[in-house]
Amino acid sequence: MTVSAETTPYPLLPLLGRGLAAGGLAGLASGLFSLLLAEPLMDRAIGLEEKRAAAASGGGHAHAAEAEELFTRGTQHLGLVVTAVVVGLALGVFFTLAYVLLYRAPRHGPASTWKRGTGLACAGFLALSLLPGLRYPANPPGVGDGGTVTERQGLWLAALVIGVLGLVLARHLYVRGERAGHGLPARQLTAAGVVVATLAALFLLPDNPDAVPVPAALLWDFRVLSLAAHVLLWTVLGTVFATLAARQARGEGVQRDPVR
Structure with a gap:
C-alpha cells in the first residue's frame, strides 16, 4: 500500500x-x-x-x-x-x-x-x-450612546459574517476555475469581482447609529x-x-x- x-x-x-x-x-x-x-x-x-x-x-x-x-x-x-x-x-x-x-x-x-x-x-x-x-x-x-451598543455589535457581527462568506465564495470560485482549466488571470479577476461584490454588500448594511x-x-x-x-x-x-x-x-x- x-x-x-x-x-x-x-x-x-x-x-x-x-x-x-x-x-x-x-x-x-x-x-x-x-x-x-x-x-x-x-x-x-x-x-x-x-x-x-x-x-x-x-x-x-x-x-x-x-x-x-x-x-x-x-x-x-x-x-x-x-x-x-x-x-x-x-x-x-x-x-x-x-x-x-x-x-x-x-x-x-x-x-x-x-x-x-x-x-x-x-x-x-x-x-x-x-x-x-x-x-x-x-x-x-x-x-456612542450606551443604548445602541447591542445594535452596533449586531452590525459589526453581520459585517464579519459577510466578509467571511465573501472570501469563502471567492476561494471556491478560484479553485473551481483552476480545476476547470481556466487561466490564472480569469481566476484572479473572478476572485477580485467577488471581493468587490462583498464590499458592495457590506455597504447595504445600515449606517452606524451614533454620531462621532x-x-x-x-x-x-x-x-x-x-x-x-x-x-x-x-x-x-x-x-x-x-x-x-x-x-x-x-x-x-x-x-x-x-x-x-
Whole structure:
C-alpha cells in the first residue's frame, strides 16, 4: 500500500501549539503597538467625551463618572495588552483549525506550507479586518450612546459574517476555475469581482447609529492606527505560524518519497 504526503493529514496537536505561539506573539505585538501609539489618542478622546458630557449636564455627570471609575487608566492599559494576548491566542486556535480544514494534508513541502500560512493570514485580514473596517471604521472608546451598543455589535457581527462568506465564495470560485482549466488571470479577476461584490454588500448594511463627536484629525489618526494594529496582528500571526509550520514540515520530511 502506498501512502503519499498528500493524503496524510496534518498532525493537529503540533499545529495547534504553533498556532497558539503565533497567536500569542501576534496579540502581544498588536497590544504593545496599540498601547504605545493608539492609547494616547484614546486618552484624548476620553477626555473630550468627558468634557462634552460635563457641558451637557452642567458638570455633575462628569464628576460622578470620575468618582465611579473602577479602574485607573494604568490598569486599563495593562488590561489592553492582556486582552490583546488572549484574543491573539484564541485567534491562533481558530487560524490553525481553518488551516487544517482548508488544506487537510501537507503538499509539496515547506515552501507550500509557507505560502499557505501567509496566504490564509492575508485572507483573514481581508475578511475580518479590512472589509468590515471599511464599512464600520473603528471609533475611540467612550464614543456612542450606551443604548445602541447591542445594535452596533449586531452590525459589526453581520459585517464579519459577510466578509467571511465573501472570501469563502471567492476561494471556491478560484479553485473551481483552476480545476476547470481556466487561466490564472480569469481566476484572479473572478476572485477580485467577488471581493468587490462583498464590499458592495457590506455597504447595504445600515449606517452606524451614533454620531462621532471627535475632531476629524483625531478620528482619522485613531482609525489609521487601529487598522495598522490589525495589519501587524495578521502579519505576525501568518509569518510566525508559516515559519513554524514549514519547519515542522521540513522536520517530518514532507518532501520524502512515498512510503510503502
